[in-house]
Amino acid sequence: MIVIAITGASGVVYGVKLLEALNKLNRDTALLMTDPAKIILKYEMNMEEEELRQLTTVIYDPKDLTASINSGSCRFNSMVIAPCTMKTVSAIANGYANNAITRAADVTLKEKRKLVLVPRETPFRSVHLENMLKISNEGGIILPAMPGFYHKPENIDDLCNFVVGKILDALEIDNNLFKRWHDENL
Template sequence: MKIVVCITGASGVIYGIRLLEELKKERIETHLVISTIAKDIIEYETEYTVDNVKSIANFNYEEKDLNAIINSGSFKFDATIIIPTSMKTLSAISNGYADNSITRVADVTLKERRTLIIVPRETPLRTIHLENMLTISKEGGIILPAMPGFYHKPQNIDEQINFILGKILDILNIDNNLFNKWKQ
C-alpha cells in the first residue's frame, strides 16, 4: 500500500504525525507533504521538529513542488489523507484550485477515483466551510472531522487521538486496535 499524507496549517498537527507513526508500524509506504504554515505549527504545538516528522515518512515533497511524482495520475498510490486540513486547503480542493502539491495531489486523488480522506480541524464552521465539505463529499472524498468519540472512555489525549487514527485506518481496511470498537 502507498499512502500520501499531507499536513496543513491547522491546529492538530499531532494527528498527522501520529498517523505517519502508525502507518510506519504497519510497513505502509508513505509520501509526505508538510505545508509551510504546518511546519511552524509542528514546532509550536508538539515536541517534534520538522526533520523528526519528515524522517518518519518514506518520501518527502515540498509544498511548492508541482513536479513531484505524487502530482501525476500515472503514479499509483492508494489514498491521500490530509490531516489536519485547514479551511484554506479545503476551499482550494473544493474549487479545483490545485496550486501546490497538497491541493494537486488531492485533485489527482479525486479525478483518479482513489480514496481521499479530509480531516478538517476548525470550529465553529461557517456555511462556506460546510458547503466546501459537501462538494468534496459529492466527488467521493471522505470527510472525517477531528471529533473524537467518548464511548470507548478515553483516559488521556493519546486515546482521543487514537480514536481518530483508528477511524482512518478502518476506512483504509487496515486492522487496528487503536480504540475499543462499539459494543452493546
C-alpha cells in the same frame, strides 16, 4: 503508497500519529507539510519536520508541482490531509490546484482513489460546509477530528488514537488504536 499531508491548522498530532501508525504497519508513505504546519508542529509538539523523516518513505515539498504525486500516472493508493485547513478544503473543492497538496488531492479525486480530509475548524461557516459537501459528492471522505468517548479515554493520546483509528478504518486498514463498540456494550 499513502500520501499524507499536514497543513497549518491546530491538530498536527493527528498527522504525526497517523504516520507513526502507518510506519508500524510497514506501509509506504509520502509526506507533504506546509510551512505553517511546520510552525504548528514546533509549537504544539515541540518537534521539527526532520524528526518525521524516519516515519515516512519520502518527503515532498508542497511547492513542487513537478512531484510525481501530482500526476495520475503515479500509483499511490490514497491520500489523507490531517489536519486540513479550510483554505485547503476550499482549494480542493473548487479545483484550485496551486500546490502539491491540492494537486495531489485533485489527482486522488479524479483517479477515484480514497481522499480523507480531517478538517480542523470550529464552528463551520456555510461556505466551509458547502465546500466539504462538494468534496464528499466527488467521493472524498470528510472525517472531522471528533473523538468518541464510549471507549472511556484516559488521556489525550486515547482521544487522538480514536481519530487516527477512524482514519485507518476509512482507508480500510485494520487497526486496534481504540476500543470498538461491541454488542456487549449495549
